[in-house]
Amino acid sequence: MTPRSITILGATGSIGASTLDLVRRGKDRWRVVALTANGNAAELARLALDLRPEIAVVADEASLPALRAALAGSGIAAAGGAAALIEAASRPADITIAAIVGCAGLAPTMAAIEQGGVIALANKEALVSAGDVMTAAVTRHAATLLPIDSEHNAIFQCLAGNDPAHVRSITLTASGGPFRDWSAEQLAVATPAQAVKHPNWDMGAKISVDSATMFNKGLELIEAHHLFPVGLDRLRIIVHPQSVVHSMVEYRDGSTLAQLGPSDMRVPIASALAWPARMDTPCAPLDLAAIGELTFRAPDEVRFPATRLARQAAEAGGATPAVLNAANEIAVAAFLAGQIGFTRIAAHVEDVLSCYTPPAPASLGDVVAVDAEARQCARSLMPAC
Ligand code: NAD
Ligand code: MG
Numbered sequence: 001m002t003p004r005s006i007t008i009l010g011a012t013g014s015i016g017a018s019t020l021d022l023v024r025r026g027k028d029r030w031r032v033v034a035l036t037a038n039g040n041a042a043e044l045a046r047l048a049l050d051l052r053p054e055i056a057v058v059a060d061e062a063s064l065p066a067l068r069a070a071l072a073g074s075g076i077a078a079a080g081g082a083a084a085l086i087e088a089a090s091r092p093a094d095i096t097i098a099a100i101v102g103c104a105g106l107a108p109t110m111a112a113i114e115q116g117g118v119i120a121l122a123n124k125e126a127l128v129s130a131g132d133v134m135t136a137a138v139t140r141h142a143a144t145l146l147p148i149d150s151e152h153n154a155i156f157q158c159l160a161g162n163d164p165a166h167v168r169s170i171t172l173t174a175s176g177g178p179f180r181d182w183s184a185e186q187l188a189v190a191t192p193a194q195a196v197k198h199p200n201w202d203m204g205a206k207i208s209v210d211s212a213t214m215f216n217k218g219l220e221l222i223e224a225h226h227l228f229p230v231g232l233d234r235l236r237i238i239v240h241p242q243s244v245v246h247s248m249v250e251y252r253d254g255s256t257l258a259q260l261g262p263s264d265m266r267v268p269i270a271s272a273l274a275w276p277a278r279m280d281t282p283c284a285p286l287d288l289a290a291i292g293e294l295t296f297r298a299p300d301e302v303r304f305p306a307t308r309l310a311r312q313a314a315e316a317g318g319a320t321p322a323v324l325n326a327a328n329e330i331a332v333a334a335f336l337a338g339q340i341g342f343t344r345i346a347a348h349v350e351d352v353l354s355c356y357t358p359p360a361p362a363s364l365g366d367v368v369a370v371d372a373e374a375r376q377c378a379r380s381l382m383p384a385c
Contacts, residue, residue, distance in 0.1 A: 003031040007053075009089060009108050010099035011035040012043045014204045015122045015148070018265045019097050020047060022273060022281065027051075034088035036100070036108070039063040045070030055079060057088045059104070086111045095273065097148070098123040101206050102329050103322075103371045106130055110364050116141040120148045120272035125329070128222045129322040130367045135226050137364075145227070146272040151220055152227055153268035154246035154259035159228065162251065167230050171248045172220055173240040174299065175200050177212040179342075180239060184303055190342040192335060200243040200263040209332045213345050214299065218310025219328075222321050225314050232314055237307055239297045244286065262286055305346045309353065318360030319370045320353065326374035327352035334382055352378045 006023065010016050016037075023030050032053040037044040039060035045067055048056040055077040058067050064080030071078045079088065089096065089108035096112040098105055098121045105123035110130070112119055114137065121127060127134055138145050147153050151172045159167070178197055179187055195212040196205050203211070210216035217237050224235055246268075248258040261267045264283045273279060301308045313324040331348040334340045340348065356377040361367040 001029070003029055004094040005031045005033050005092070007034040007036075007089065007091065007093040007096045007112065008032070008099065009034075009036050009085075009096065009105060009112070010101065010123070011047055012037040012040045013099055013101060014202065014207075015097070015099035015265060015269070019099065019269050019273075020051065022266055022270055022279075023051065025282070026279070033091050033093045036085055036088055038100075038104075041066035041070060048076050049074060052076065054091065055088050057084050059085050082107070090115060093117055095120060097269075097272075098126065101125070101204055103129045103325060106134075106367065106371075107364065110134065110137060113137045113143045113145075114141050116143050118144045118146060118272075118275075120146045120269070122148045124149055124219050124223045125325050127226055128219050128325045129371055130361075130364065131222075131226055131317075131321060133361060133364060133367055146275055147223070147227055148265070148268045148272045149220060149223065150261075150265065150268045151247040152224060153271055154261075155224065155228055155249060157259045157271065158247070158249040158257040162249075162257075164228070164230060166252050167228075167234065167249055168252050169234045169236055169250045170224060170228055170230060171236040171238050171250070172217060172224060173238055173243070173245050173247055173296075174214065174217040175211065175243045176239040176241055176299075177214065177216075179212050180241065182303075184343075187303060188341060188343050192338065195335070195342060199241075201265070205336060206329070206332055209335060209345075210328070213306050213342070214304035215306040215310070215328050215332075215345070215349075217299070218306040218313075219325065221307065221310050222314045222324075232311065237299050239299050240294065242291060242294055244288075244291060244294055260286060260288075305350070309346065309349055313353065319358040322361065322367055322370045323353055323356055323358070323374040323377075324349055326371045327378040330375055330378035330382070340383065348378065348381065351381050355381070 032051045036057040041063040058080045061080040067078045089111040095118040098109040106126040196208040243263045250256045270281045313320040327349040331345040
């Protein structure tokens, strides 16, 4: 069997590690084209020496000498900087895992889309920011966008073989994050260390904070709006603390289809890697008797305003979701750096949304410009400290 070619954008992250674990278990089935990282040259070189890609790329050019030194004599090309990242993403690959965190992943993901292969998308911020610009590029280049965000992968599976015209509603489940039962007073003094400790999932710092604020679910609502265009009024969110039901689709006859699985990202990643077939994973099988109870409750948009802000941004459309995303990225970084308190994250996003309203972007260049300006606005509104 000819090996399938694969590129992993964001190979050193949490999604990158889960993907590489699956690739490593079936090494003869894969040919790795490119592996990329931000600045961790040592880790990227370790992965590259194991998986033998054509090229390894660090986005941060300052890390290139270290990458070059670590790969010297290996026959694996080393490159650095934004243009090199895009060049690597443009190399033909049967499947590209888009797993860079934040809007930084947008340009390389778009470069991969332009090759017309399969894009397994984890990088929700790119789709939230680019929206129609990205989905139009997918159509134009006959690419296939497969969601690996667990909720969207679940919805994708629940929609398979069914006519979307018969969908009554789509419900995204949310764990509620580590603070779901905290009072407003407790939230006001929540620390970064507490925020990144997710009860069910082991993830990167940014998405862990997003999960604690519920911006993750807000971004996912906008992501779902682009992936499954059934209308915003048919998209719902429900808090499900056990993270066993990954999302649901309700049909007009009253049937609801749900996808269940362990809280292990290797399950949705495997579903994309093998699509439309299936593959084995080493994930522990779901033991519902041991779990015992599955519970559900409505989200609280007073303590967690993020989903309300995201829904409003999706309704406004145009550049608003890109502004929301950029403001959130800046606020999360400031929270992790100890500059602002936890509840200030959503307040800051709301402030930026109310004072920066650019026109709708029509191209990748427009989205990149909106993202840069929104970040500048978000920084300028940050309390000095
Ligand atoms: P992470 O922080 O663990 O890894 C991020 C990766 O992106 C790393 O390889 C890092 O080197 C690279 N990167 C960071 N900044 C970069 C930049 N400026 N330029 C180029 N590369 C850069 O993040 P993660 O948890 O793996 O999440 C990755 C994406 O997947 C995010 O968009 C997240 O929302 C999404 N996602 C993650 C999970 C999860 O379980 N971790 C689940 C669903 C969706
Ligand atoms: Mg998710």
